[in-house]
Amino acid sequence: SEFNGNVSSCSPAVWTSLFQSCHKEFLFQPTGPRVTYIPPTLPEDEDSIFAHYETGINFDKYDDILVDVSGANPPQAIMTFDEAGLCESLRKTVSKSGYVKPTPVQKHGIPIISAGRDLMACAQTGSGKTAAFLLPILQQLMADGVAASSFSELQEPEAVIVAPTRELINQIYLEARKFAFGTCVRPVVVYGGVSTGHQIREISRGCNVLCGTPGRLLDVIGRGKVGLSKVRYFVLDEADRMLDMGFEPDMRRLVGSPGMPSKENRQTLMFSATYPEDIQRMAADFLKTDYLFLAVGVVGGACSDVEQTFVQVTKFSKREQLLDLLKTTGMERTMVFVETKRQADFIATYLCQEKVPTTSIHGDREQREREQALADFRSGKCPVLVATSVAARGLDIPDVQHVVNFDLPNNIDEYVHRIGRTGRCGNTGRAVSFFDPDSDDQLARSLVTILSKAQQEVPSWLEDSAFSGPGSMGVAPRKTFASSDSRKGPQGGSVQDDSVQSQSAAQTAHDEEEWD
Incomplete structure (x- = not known):
């Protein structure tokens, strides 16, 4: 009845996913067959490995972004990649990757990591955080003559990198593979939804840098295929998410784990676009006491290169509003974010029925389907991608023109990550959010703060909602850095303080990634 009984125009993949979603939710919870999926072999030619998209017209604005480094005796920032002391191999790969000059997080992060300091880095999404930690790690491994040990039953990597979703960790791996191209350092990636046997065979061929999601990492370690005694670098990407209530135990x-060096005997690096104070306090358990905190620009705030628009809606008018929006503004590379997996399938099916080529990605889709959905979106075959929070963090998809928040998230940090899928690397983008006063009122104050920081227009009705909501005391004062080092005292903080983040919200986000 949701679609008047007419699903003939839906793509097979979306309809299958919709059926599986309903079937799983209402009929039974199957244990599922053994995972046998093996991803396609990656291309080895240089053109494919070093493919990149150009920086946007606002890239030079990065030079004007304020940076705050707190902690004792931080090293001097670099101004060029030549000052980074990279070996010839890395200098070549940096050049082939299209990097001309370092971004602020790279200018400060690279020398901090090269100096052996622990780091908590906070910078807006799309600002070059991945290269900021990969380049100094690979440089040190190469300088020490590290080489992959082939065909060993037990591999002992020197670096372990962890991220919350399969798509993000695979993206980090591809970057590591690119920078390590033509060297003796070998990165490997492990994540759920792919044949464990296949990944273990890849590990046994040699592994210096192991990238993984937590569940699969713990699995291969528990099977005795990976030892941790040689770990020198432990990296948490999207660190706030990795330490939230759902991921912290893992x-x-x-x-x-047995053999893992203590925090005093390894270098721990944390990167994210948002750092609530409670996460900073928890992170201190993983870092040396003299760690440095790097805050770049209005971190935790939304990128000013993204035009943010809000539309006041009711719960039952959202679908029509979305369709009108897509037909009015165009469908060129648009990501639509919803709150639940089932909603993702229903909205994708609805848009397909309305002749809008659409695919979806969420935690209940098989890994093969998730990868196909991203491939169809990247290629333009399906220019609209409906996604849950599984796609909100870190995904670097070229030329995403629009982000639509069909459902606003439960907390402001997730909003920042979502709209960061567009307006990356100096390019401009647009984000449109549907605001339902009946369900989104608790987020109003935080949204007004975010819009003000990014010099965006604040709708009068949104400001009224912010001031008139239950317990409202007005909008938080502006700060240059939305997330500050909590060790500084009460002046530190983030816009997270203005929002509601319940344990159930954190658990919902955690559930988006199956760990098997």
Whole structure:
């Protein structure tokens, strides 16, 4: 009845996913067959490995972004990649990747990591955080003559990198593979939804840099295929998410695994676009006491290169509003974010029925389907991608023109990550959010703060909602850095303080990634 009985125009993949979603929710919870999926072999030619998209017209604005480094005796920032002391191999790969000059997080992060300091880095999404930690790690491994040990039953990587979703960790791996091209350092990636046997065979061929999601990492360690005694670098990307209420136990299990060096005997690096104070306090358990905190620009705030628009809606008018929006503004590379997996399938099916080529990605889709959905979106075959929070963080998809928040998230940090899928690397983008006063009122104050920081127009009705909501005391004062080092005292903080983030919200986000 949701679609008047007419699903003939839906793509087979979306309809299958919709059926599986309903079937799983209402009929039974199957244990599922053994995962046998093996991803396609990656291309080895240089053109494919070093493919990149150009920086946007606002890239030079990065030079004007304020940076705050707190902690004792931070090293001097670099101004060019030549000052980074990279070996010839890395200098070539940096050049082939299209990097001309370092971004602020790279200018400060690279020398901090090269100096052996622990780091908590906070910078807007799309600002070059991945290269900021990969380049100094690979440089040190190469300088020490590290080489992959082939065909060993037990591999002992020197670096372990953890991220919350399969798509993000695979993206980090591809970057590591690119920078390590033509060297003796070998990165490997492990994540759920793919044949464990296939990944173990890849590990046994040699592994210096192991990238993984927490569940699969713990699995291969528990099987005795990976030892941790040689780990020198432990990296958490999207660190705030990795330490939230859903992921924290797995992180503690990982650092407590047999052989894992203590925090005093390894270098721990954390990167994210948002750092609530409670996460900073928790992160201190994983870092040396003299760690440095790097805050770049209005971190935790939304990128000013993204035009943010809000539309006041009711719950039952959202679908029609979305369709009108897509037909009015065009469908060129648009990501639509919804709150639940089932909603993702229903909205994708609805848009397909309305002749809008659409695909969806969420935690209940098989890994093969998730990868196909991203491939169809990247290629333009399906220019609209409906997604849950599984796609909100870190995904670097070229030329995403629009982000639509069909459902606003439960907390402001997730909003920042979502709209960061567009307006990346100096390019401009647009984000449109549907605001339902009946369900989104608790987010109003935080949204007004975010819009003000990014010099965006604040709708009068949204400001009224912010001031008139239950317990409202007005909008939080502006700060240059939305997330500050909590060690500084009460002036530190983030816009997270203005929002509601319940345990159920954190658990919902955690459930988006199956760990098997």
